[in-house]
Amino acid sequence: MPANAVDAAAMERLILSAPFHRWLGLRLVELADEHIDIAMPWREELVSDPVARYTHGGAIATLVDLAADYAIAAKLGRGVPTIDLRVDFHKAAQPGEELIGRGRIIKLGRTVATAEALVRKADGSLIASGRGVYLTSAG
Amino acid sequence: MPANAVDAAAMERLILSAPFHRWLGLRLVELADEHIDIAMPWREELVSDPVARYTHGGAIATLVDLAADYAIAAKLGRGVPTIDLRVDFHKAAQPGEELIGRGRIIKLGRTVATAEALVRKADGSLIASGRGVYLTSAG
Amino acid sequence: MPANAVDAAAMERLILSAPFHRWLGLRLVELADEHIDIAMPWREELVSDPVARYTHGGAIATLVDLAADYAIAAKLGRGVPTIDLRVDFHKAAQPGEELIGRGRIIKLGRTVATAEALVRKADGSLIASGRGVYLTSAG
Amino acid sequence: MPANAVDAAAMERLILSAPFHRWLGLRLVELADEHIDIAMPWREELVSDPVARYTHGGAIATLVDLAADYAIAAKLGRGVPTIDLRVDFHKAAQPGEELIGRGRIIKLGRTVATAEALVRKADGSLIASGRGVYLTSAG
Numbered sequence: 001m002p003a004n005a006v007d008a009a010a011m012e013r014l015i016l017s018a019p020f021h022r023w024l025g026l027r028l029v030e031l032a033d034e035h036i037d038i039a040m041p042w043r044e045e046l047v048s049d050p051v052a053r054y055t056h057g058g059a060i061a062t063l064v065d066l067a068a069d070y071a072i073a074a075k076l077g078r079g080v081p082t083i084d085l086r087v088d089f090h091k092a093a094q095p096g097e098e099l100i101g102r103g104r105i106i107k108l109g110r111t112v113a114t115a116e117a118l119v120r121k122a123d124g125s126l127i128a129s130g131r132g133v134y135l136t137s138a139g
Numbered sequence: 140m141p142a143n144a145v146d147a148a149a150m151e152r153l154i155l156s157a158p159f160h161r162w163l164g165l166r167l168v169e170l171a172d173e174h175i176d177i178a179m180p181w182r183e184e185l186v187s188d189p190v191a192r193y194t195h196g197g198a199i200a201t202l203v204d205l206a207a208d209y210a211i212a213a214k215l216g217r218g219v220p221t222i223d224l225r226v227d228f229h230k231a232a233q234p235g236e237e238l239i240g241r242g243r244i245i246k247l248g249r250t251v252a253t254a255e256a257l258v259r260k261a262d263g264s265l266i267a268s269g270r271g272v273y274l275t276s277a278g
Numbered sequence: 279m280p281a282n283a284v285d286a287a288a289m290e291r292l293i294l295s296a297p298f299h300r301w302l303g304l305r306l307v308e309l310a311d312e313h314i315d316i317a318m319p320w321r322e323e324l325v326s327d328p329v330a331r332y333t334h335g336g337a338i339a340t341l342v343d344l345a346a347d348y349a350i351a352a353k354l355g356r357g358v359p360t361i362d363l364r365v366d367f368h369k370a371a372q373p374g375e376e377l378i379g380r381g382r383i384i385k386l387g388r389t390v391a392t393a394e395a396l397v398r399k400a401d402g403s404l405i406a407s408g409r410g411v412y413l414t415s416a417g
Numbered sequence: 418m419p420a421n422a423v424d425a426a427a428m429e430r431l432i433l434s435a436p437f438h439r440w441l442g443l444r445l446v447e448l449a450d451e452h453i454d455i456a457m458p459w460r461e462e463l464v465s466d467p468v469a470r471y472t473h474g475g476a477i478a479t480l481v482d483l484a485a486d487y488a489i490a491a492k493l494g495r496g497v498p499t500i501d502l503r504v505d506f507h508k509a510a511q512p513g514e515e516l517i518g519r520g521r522i523i524k525l526g527r528t529v530a531t532a533e534a535l536v537r538k539a540d541g542s543l544i545a546s547g548r549g550v551y552l553t554s555a556g
Binding site for chain 4: 222251253274
């Protein structure tokens with residue numbers, strides 16, 4: 001992989017430029033050449049089932065998408081449109097649990113790029129994983 | 140397809156039992172034997188890009204997931220856990236635009252079911268589409 | 279959808295220009311403006327499980343991919359590279375059963391296109407379904 | 418991950434019990450606790466484009482599916498039905514090139530399991546990658 005085009009401060013500004021990311025309370029945990037870690041704190045509005053009270057799959061899919069997207073953005077210096085997204089849900093996330101999405105590039109191409117993401121709890125257990133294809137020729 | 144196990148009023152209660160769905164302001168538009176239509180209004184917090192201001196892909200993925208999920212829920216009388224989700228993004232949704240997710244069952248099995256969803260604007264133009272596999276043996 | 283750029287005879291030549299398609303014994307059943315139907319006969323080499331003897335998922339995935347691909351090719355007059363593919367398997371196909379893959383375009387874009395396919399037996403029962411994203415800017 | 422339930426000799430017998438795998442000429446390269454490597458040699462019948470002559474995506478999808486499947490089979494001692502499959506195509510494979518599919522389990526559950534696979538050429542370059550969900554409760 002090439003070196004990152006942006007540093008952590010610029011990446012955090014990029015992430016938080018999106019109103020949805022600010023509402024979600026996203027936080028850049030680590031920006032490395034091979035991966036990016038983004039934290040999504042729990043919030044009451046993200047609860048899915050009123051009884052089991054686990055975090056909504058749509059919120060988890062959002063974290064998979066954006067962790068994969070920003071792994072690519074780190075190389076290009078800009079966010080990239082998602083062409084398609086695949087998410088596998090492995091375990092329910094419980095109230096109060098912050099989730100960490102780790103994004104990594106699988107293939108960086110000039111027209112499209114493929115990146116994957118793993119979503120884990122603070123204790124390291126796997127909540128979800130997935131991958132997306134992103135349009136890199138745009139911009 | 141079998142007849143629905145719940146009527147529109149019960150389905151709307153089921154949908155709105157999720158705090159995330161209440162925050163999103165979801166509304167049941169139509170519950171038929173062959174499909175379900177769910178509306179997601181625009182809200183400022185769902186904006187993705189600060190300049191282009193289109194709706195975040197994570198919010199659209201959420202609508203794909205839940206329209207497909209409730210198409211199955213209509214038959215079972217309960218929501219079903221998402222095993223995996225695939226979303227294709229076709230066009231950006233602009234500020235102020237309400238989106239309608241139409242869910243339909245592809246295959247209803249005893250262990251898993253596959254359902255698809257199309258997300259359209261009020262003018263009928265296609266914003267996103269996708270499908271998911273859901274665990275029907277749970278419950 | 280725009281009108282097709284090729285007629286049935288030209289489409290069949292295009293399909294059968296691929297050695298793998300000739301080995302599979304593919305046959306163009308119907309080329310319409312809204313869909314394309316391609317038949318894949320059963321052959322002993324496609325058997326997966328030695329006891330249950332159902333048709334291999336890889337062969338079925340191939341039919342999903344190419345039915346979706348040629349739905350796009352009908353509009354462009356040429357095959358398009360697959361960027362990614364999703365296949366859902368609904369039911370096992372048994373020995374001797376010819377399968378029909380019906381491909382349809384979901385979204386035809388200038389850089390990428392999304393198309394879906396349903397794979398059915400002659401009696402209409404659904405074996406598999408799926409979708410792919412294809413690169414339309416190439417060529 | 419738990420230890421494997423079968424050794425390499427038993428795994429090779431399992432793989433080659435499928436007529437399609439014998440026709441493809443599959444070969445078990447390595448069976449480890451954390452991954453399985455399966456080789457698929459080139460053959461003329463797998464050619465897709467008559468001019469560019471690269472290997473058909475359906476054949477590559479087959480390798481992704483079975484490498485992921487047998488990573489799970491190594492733990493259960495039996496093959497598992499594919500529920501759904503996702504494949505990303507990164508680079509064309511050329512005539513004469515043997516491909517190696519490396520399968521790894523992402524999540525091994527009692528009802529379903531998720532596994533991924535990378536397909537590489539002998540020189541290590543990435544041709545395709547993907548993941549599938551498999552039914553583990555069957556059997």
